[in-house]
Amino acid sequence: MIAGYYKLETLQDEVKAQNKIKVGAVIPRLDCTAQAGNYKGLEAFINPKGQMFFYLIPCRELVETHRKRYAEFCLTGGKSLNFGSLYKFIDCPNFAYSYPNKKPFIGAKREPNPLYPFGNDLYLIIKAPDYSTFELLIFEGGRNLAEHYLQSLIDGNFDAEIQNLRSEAKPVFEYIGLNSANSKL
């Protein structure tokens, strides 16, 4: 059922430095360090170097809506391509769902939205309490049943599938020093 798996994490400062990523940036950056599945819908987030990364931004800075319905955070790719707001159930703060922008054109220049063909897909997210690690799970065509998929994830119905994907996952980009930094932990 899960079409794609992506592990995002905040890289250690020494790994960032070795890979010429700004150290001490105010906006947290989450880099994709492992991926499984053949999902094509997130390729727009891969930069020319081959890295896939997202910025974690408080939603209030971007979204205009009723204050009670704010998602707390959203993820944004490079070139300000929006990944989506992270919606949660109140009592399950470490699980969230999100989905792509469904508009065919985006931005002031009305450029084609690379996520438009994948607009009905659903992203489920398992995050660490300190927001240092995110696991993205992709469900094709799941957007309009988002709460049902999220509840299933919380209930543990995807645990076996997630375990398989974790073991299959391969790096998207070979970050210099990542393996040695991880082995120190």
Next chain:
Amino acid sequence: MYDTLHLWLPALNIGEGSFTERVPGLLSNPTLHTKADGLQYITGSILGMSASVSNSGISLKGSLCKSYLNDNFKTLTRQDTQRAIEQMADVLILPVQQADVKRIDFAQSFTVNNKPESYYPFLGTSRHFKRLVQPKSVYYQNGNRTKLFYNKIAEGKSKGEMIPAIWADKHILRYELRYTSRLLKQFNKSTLQAKELSTEPFYLDMVSRWIDEYKAINKNSIINFNLESMKQPKDFFTQLLLLKINEMGQNNVLELVEQLKAQKVFAHPEYYSRLKAEIKKLCKTDEITGSADLITELDKKINQVKEYCR
């Protein structure tokens, strides 16, 4: 969350004299009908909605959710509602956004812990609504609105529809609120057009109304034979009475009062409402009765829609 809509686009809003010739060509299975007074109209379907075209305008009836998302298991979000209406307008080349709204069904399906049918006995009466129980559903009806709870999987299977894989081995309860007539009066508006359905204030108001109509249903309590709260002989009889009510079912006891009313058993009409109020009060007696876990679960799931509805 919108499901079925009835829309009426008057000829005046269309502003195109030839629509009666052009639009029937877009319909599937167009059929010409002639009324007794000689007036003719053409019916057919488009994007899964049934359409009727006459000189006075165009009527569109059906599930907007099915029209846009192919089934109504999914939830039509606010922005999807706007897109669905735009899609209808684009295909018909008509200002469907300006159509008058004549009926709104607003619904959400929930994954619940138990069979949907096991929740119905705890859903009691609702003021100004007639409660009707079916094998797989419970309805509350009056002349203007209907609220209903039903087993969505059973309904889907009975229609031969493909149930979403994510619902395999799950219990799915759907709660639906239908505004069926006199919408302008109910919403206190002079006009209500399709374009307004997807505006944030109207959509959030619909969610609030949907939740409020759920809250307006009396929730039947669990009744326990509790020795600790039995202090005097009167308490024994109170608990005995509650046990009998429990055995009969709280909804059936209240229905019995309705039957007494129909038979004009009491001398004064106000006795029936007083008796019903006493029964309801008795069923809420502290220490002997308590909120059912099923209702606590349903309360939580319905209330949190306000937070995560999109």
